[in-house]
Amino acid sequence: MNEFVQTIKQTFKEVDLVLGWVRSPAAGVAVPACFHTPAQADDAVFDSTCMHNLVVHLPRLAGKKVGIVAKGCDARSIAQLVAEHAVDRSRVIVIGVHCPGMIDVKKAWRCFGFGKRISDAGGRVAMEGKTVAREEVLLQKCRGCRDWEPVICDVTAGGATKAATAPPAEPAGIRKRFAAMSPAERRQFWQDQFSRCIRCYACREACPLCFCRDQCAMQARDPGWATAAIDASQSWMAQLIRISHMAGRCSGCEECERACPVGIPLMLLLEEQNAVIEELFGYRAGAGPEVKPPLLTFNIKDDAWGES
Amino acid sequence: MRFIAEENIPRLLGRLAANAAVWAPQVVKDTVNTVLFAPWRAGGEIETGAYSALSAKELVLPATERLFSYRYRRAGEGERIGIKGCAPQERVVIFGMRACDAKALAVLDALFLSRSAGSYNDPYYQGRRSGLTVITLACTSCDSACFCSSFEKGAAETAGSDLIFYPVSGGYLAGPVSEKGKELAAVDLFQDSSQEKPGLAKTAKVELVGIQQRLLERFDDIDFWRLATEVCLSCGYCSYACPACHCFNIFDETDGDRAGGRYRCWDACMFYAYTLESSGHNPRPEAAHRYRNRLAHKFSYFPLNRGEILCTGCGRCIRGCPAGLDFRDVIRAVSAG
Numbered sequence: 001m002n003e004f005v006q007t008i009k010q011t012f013k014e015v016d017l018v019l020g021w022v023r024s025p026a027a028g029v030a031v032p033a034c035f036h037t038p039a040q041a042d043d044a045v046f047d048s049t050c051m052h053n054l055v056v057h058l059p060r061l062a063g064k065k066v067g068i069v070a071k072g073c074d075a076r077s078i079a080q081l082v083a084e085h086a087v088d089r090s091r092v093i094v095i096g097v098h099c100p101g102m103i104d105v106k107k108a109w110r111c112f113g114f115g116k117r118i119s120d121a122g123g124r125v126a127m128e129g130k131t132v133a134r135e136e137v138l139l140q141k142c143r144g145c146r147d148w149e150p151v152i153c154d155v156t157a158g159g160a161t162k163a164a165t166a167p168p169a170e171p172a173g174i175r176k177r178f179a180a181m182s183p184a185e186r187r188q189f190w191q192d193q194f195s196r197c198i199r200c201y202a203c204r205e206a207c208p209l210c211f212c213r214d215q216c217a218m219q220a221r222d223p224g225w226a227t228a229a230i231d232a233s234q235s236w237m238a239q240l241i242r243i244s245h246m247a248g249r250c251s252g253c254e255e256c257e258r259a260c261p262v263g264i265p266l267m268l269l270l271e272e273q274n275a276v277i278e279e280l281f282g283y284r285a286g287a288g289p290e291v292k293p294p295l296l297t298f299n300i301k302d303d304a305w306g307e308s
Numbered sequence: 309m310r311f312i313a314e315e316n317i318p319r320l321l322g323r324l325a326a327n328a329a330v331w332a333p334q335v336v337k338d339t340v341n342t343v344l345f346a347p348w349r350a351g352g353e354i355e356t357g358a359y360s361a362l363s364a365k366e367l368v369l370p371a372t373e374r375l376f377s378y379r380y381r382r383a384g385e386g387e388r389i390g391i392k393g394c395a396p397q398e399r400v401v402i403f404g405m406r407a408c409d410a411k412a413l414a415v416l417d418a419l420f421l422s423r424s425a426g427s428y429n430d431p432y433y434q435g436r437r438s439g440l441t442v443i444t445l446a447c448t449s450c451d452s453a454c455f456c457s458s459f460e461k462g463a464a465e466t467a468g469s470d471l472i473f474y475p476v477s478g479g480y481l482a483g484p485v486s487e488k489g490k491e492l493a494a495v496d497l498f499q500d501s502s503q504e505k506p507g508l509a510k511t512a513k514v515e516l517v518g519i520q521q522r523l524l525e526r527f528d529d530i531d532f533w534r535l536a537t538e539v540c541l542s543c544g545y546c547s548y549a550c551p552a553c554h555c556f557n558i559f560d561e562t563d564g565d566r567a568g569g570r571y572r573c574w575d576a577c578m579f580y581a582y583t584l585e586s587s588g589h590n591p592r593p594e595a596a597h598r599y600r601n602r603l604a605h606k607f608s609y610f611p612l613n614r615g616e617i618l619c620t621g622c623g624r625c626i627r628g629c630p631a632g633l634d635f636r637d638v639i640r641a642v643s644a645g
Contacts, residue, residue, distance in 0.1 A: 024632060026452045026512070031632030032539045052632065056541065110341035110358065114627045115452035174338045196336065196344065198362065198371060198574070200548045205541035206630045214580035221559070221581075228559055228573050230371035259630035261361045261545050263339035 004046055004097075007157035009038040011067040011093050018067035018095070019054040020044045027115045029105050032057075044069075046159060048120045051102040051139060053077060053253045055208040058087050065091050069157065071099040072147035076251040076286025077208040079152045083286075083293055084249070086211055096150035098159030101134065101142040101166060106258060108137055135166040140267065141254045144168030152289050178268055190236055196262040197235035199228075203266060204242060206259035209249045209285075217241050243269050248277045248295035251286040310493040311501035313479040320497050321403060322350050328399035328441070331367065333360045345402065356404055356445055359453075361628055363409050363551035367400055368416065368436045371548075372573040375432065375558070379567040396435040403443045408456045408620040410444045410468035412551030413437070415616045417468075419554065441488050444469040445480075450509040453623030455636060458516055463508040465620075474505050481505060511621065514636045515643060516607065522642055523608040526600075533596035536641045539631045542595035546625035546635070547576035547602065552618045555582075577601050603638060 008018050021030035022043045029049035034057075035041040046069065054068055055077040070078060078094060081087040103118060103125060112128045119126040125137050135143065143166050150156075170176075181189060204210045204218065217225050218238035226238040243266075250270050257266045278284055281294040312320065321330050325348075332348040333355050335341055343355050345364040376393045420433035447454075447463045456462045466472060471489035473480035481503055484490040526532055547553040557575040562568035575582055578599070583592045592598050606618040625635045 024634065026626070026634055026636070027632070029632075031634075034538045036535075052630075057539075107340045109627075110343075113451050114359070114623075198544075198548045200544040200576070201579070202541070202543035202545045202630050205543035219579070219581055227561055228372075228557060229561070229571060230573050255630075259541075259543070259545075261549060261628045262344065263336060263342035263361075265338075 004157045004159075005041055005044050007095060007155055008035065008041040008044050008067065008069070011095060011155065012038045012041075015065040015067040015093050017061075017064065018044075018069070019057055020069040020095075021046065021050045021052070021054075028117050046097050046157075048100050048103050049105050049118065051105060051258065053206075053208050053255045055081065055253075056206060056255070058092065058208070059211060063091075065093075067093040067095055069095045069097055070150055070153070071097055071102075071159075072145070072150050073099070073141060073251065073253050074208075075150035075152045076147055076284075077253055078286075079289045079291075080209060080249060080251055080286040080293070082152070082289040083291055084296060089289055093154045094150065094152050096153030096156045098148060098156075098162065099142075099145075100160035101138045101145065103134075103137050104139045104258075135169075138166060139254060139258070140169070141252055142166065151286060174265055175268065178265075191232050193264045194236040194239065195232040197230070197232070197239070197264060198262065199230050199235055199238070200261065202259040202261060203239070203256035206255040207242075207246075208253065208255070209246060209251070210242065212245075217245075239266070239269075243273065246270060247273055248281070248283065248293055249285050250274055251284065309501050309503065309505070310482040310484075310498040311476075311479060311503065312473070312482055312498045316479070316497045317354075317403075318350070320495075321348060321401075323495070323497075324401045324441075325350070328401045328439075331364060331400060331402040333358075333404045345404075348403070354404060359406075359451070359622075359624070359627060361624070362549050363412065363622065363624065364402055364405060365409075365412070365416070365551050365554070367402060367440055368413065368420075368433055369554055369556070369574075370436075372571055373432060375570045375572060377567065377569040394432070396432055397439060398436065399439045399441075400436075401441045401443065404445045405442055405469070406447055406622065407444055407463055407465040407469070407472070408454075408622040409551045410442050411459075411465045411620045412468065412622070413440075413442065414468035415552050415614075415618060415620070416554055418614045418616050441492070442468060442470045443489075443492070444472045446472050446474045446506075447509040448475055448506050450511045451623070451627075452512065453626040454509065454511040454621060455514050455623060456621035457509075457511040458514040458621055459617065462511065462621075476503055476506055512636075514621075514639050516617075516639070519639065519643060520608045520611055523604040526642055527604070530596060530600075532641075533600045534594070536638050537596050537599040537633070539633055540595045540599055541631050542578050542580070542598060543630065544574075544576035544578050545628055545630065547578055548574055549624040549628055550619075551622055551624075552606070552620060553602075577605070599638070603635075603642070607639070 018035045022033040023045050024031040030045055032052050032054055053074050055074050082089045116128055123134050124131050125134055226234045252274055254267055283294050324330050330348045331345050333343050334346050335355050336344055343358045343360045345360055374394050376391055379390045381390055420430040466485045470486045471492050472483045482493045484493050555575045556572045558572045560570050584590045610618040
């Protein structure tokens with residue numbers, strides 16, 4: 001039995017369930033799974049298609065002792081939730097894995113067809129007979145990754161050896177054009193982008209830090225900050241509400257953009273906001289479980305906050 | 309059968325565009341191959357290979373649709389409140405729908421165009437549907453998310469289409485299904501052909517025998533639903549991408565204090581607010597309750613009420629699920645044990 005599966009199995013002494021990945025028979029890539037018994041964990045996998053941030057499930061599993069397999073970037077989300085007292089540290093066992101850099105599977109499939117097998121070996125990724133350098137098919141966030149070592153971790157379960165991280169990509173395509181746009185051009189750009197939004201809220205549901213969930217202001221009728229109308233200006237307004245609530249909280253896991261079915265580049269907004277926060281406060285969300293987030297520095301003892 | 313050469317397709321669409329809006333699947337600008345149905349303009353490139361992220365159901369059930377407008381009038385203008393209804397009359401030709409999406413239109417017709425005595429006919433849906441001409445592109449290949457072969461006719465389904473294009477060397481064989489389709493295929497861009505139709509795609513199958521009853525039996529076993537759907541994030545993508553899901557909400561919006569309108573817009577049973585009652589009680593508080601409803605509506609309640617399964621196997625809910633949850637696995641779990 002491999003060391004990774006063995007490590008997961010051992011955590012069952014302390015937890016009710018473990019969040020990890022299994023291989024999907026139809027798709028051939030890793031998909032999220034919950035293991036409730038050590039035997040189920042025999043199917044656990046970790047490879048460069050484990051792109052999902054499983055931390056999104058932690059707040060939903062309130063009251064349960066949970067083991068969670070976490071890449072470096074996922075660990076940042078856990079650290080932020082713990083720092084915000086949104087997740088009780090004592091009920092979580094973090095099984096840290098060293099990430100090789102994740103392949104943008106959805107984009108690859110949009111080019112080659114859903115479920116086409118992906119081979120990732122020797123720094124090259126092959127699909128349908130075409131081979132490209134890994135950097136070209138990595139998720140945006142994996143370029144210039146600063147989080148290979150999980151910031152919060154109880155046991156380590158192997159993973160990739162530390163290799164030179166792919167350098168940050170030079171802004172290309174849409175990112176390059178966006179950077180050069182005037183405010184008026186940006187306005188038009190977002191108007192076009194949000195004309196595709198269908199208000200499915202996959203962005204919100206995939207985000208590990210969105211905590212209002214069922215009471216979300218994007219969807220509330222009262223007060224009606226944005227109407228339910230599925231049109232560009234309302235959808236844009238709704239999204240800006242969500243994004244401004246992410247100030248100092250978004251660790252850049254990119255799940256909102258990955259989840260978006262119509263390809264709206266939400267990270268352009270979040271990256272800009274995250275850069276401003278880092279410049280002003282020297283803070284990146286998820287810096288550590290004990291770090292006080294600068295935008296949440298009220299006296300926590302005065303408020304009976306904690307996981308409910 | 310009629311035949312149309314590949315190079316005549318833009319000519320055909322160009323001619324149709326004189327009297328109707330023409331829609332076709334196209335890659336969205338600035339995205340990596342995100343395909344959506346959108347208005348086509350001469351010279352626009354049509355993407356017939358990749359699968360669209362959303363169905364084209366917005367052509368008959370727009371994401372947001374105004375039902376009527378109202379306006380308070382000044383003294384002396386007659387009635388104190390003026391109300392103006394909306395009656396959609398647009399003519400649209402859609403090119404490149406798949407048989408699964410077209411079949412879904414036929415399923416929606418069963419609900420929105422109830423012609424039997426006493427049943428309700430939706431005038432907004434009817435207005436759009438009667439102005440719609442569907443040119444379907446038959447599938448000769450499929451991907452691993454497709455599962456239309458689970459249903460009676462699979463890729464050979466003709467319901468909902470007006471004209472079906474079968475890809476052959478150099479162009480398409482065209483098989484009319486309706487009068488509209490016959491008229492279309494009669495124009496001079498087509499010629500008669502005795503060519504054989506190509507073999508159509510055979511997709512993965514999901515066993516559906518007994519599912520209608522099994523879902524009712526499983527209803528109260530909420531622990532089963534919790535386990536089967538535990539990675540579900542409860543977003544609305546599957547519902548909104550689905551060609552057969554059709555739930556909507558109705559709301560009023562004011563435009564200043566003297567005018568406004570009533571709208572309906574898509575809603576989805578995967579949302580918490582969908583069943584939230586004014587008392588604060590919610591009969592479907594968890595994703596498990598909501599997923600159960602979505603599946604049972606498709607394979608049990610709707611077939612019982614309307615005689616049609618509310619799923620045509622297009623596979624969008626599988627391809628695009630942000631949680632990687634395979635709808636078919638849940639169906640299999642319901643059937644098993």
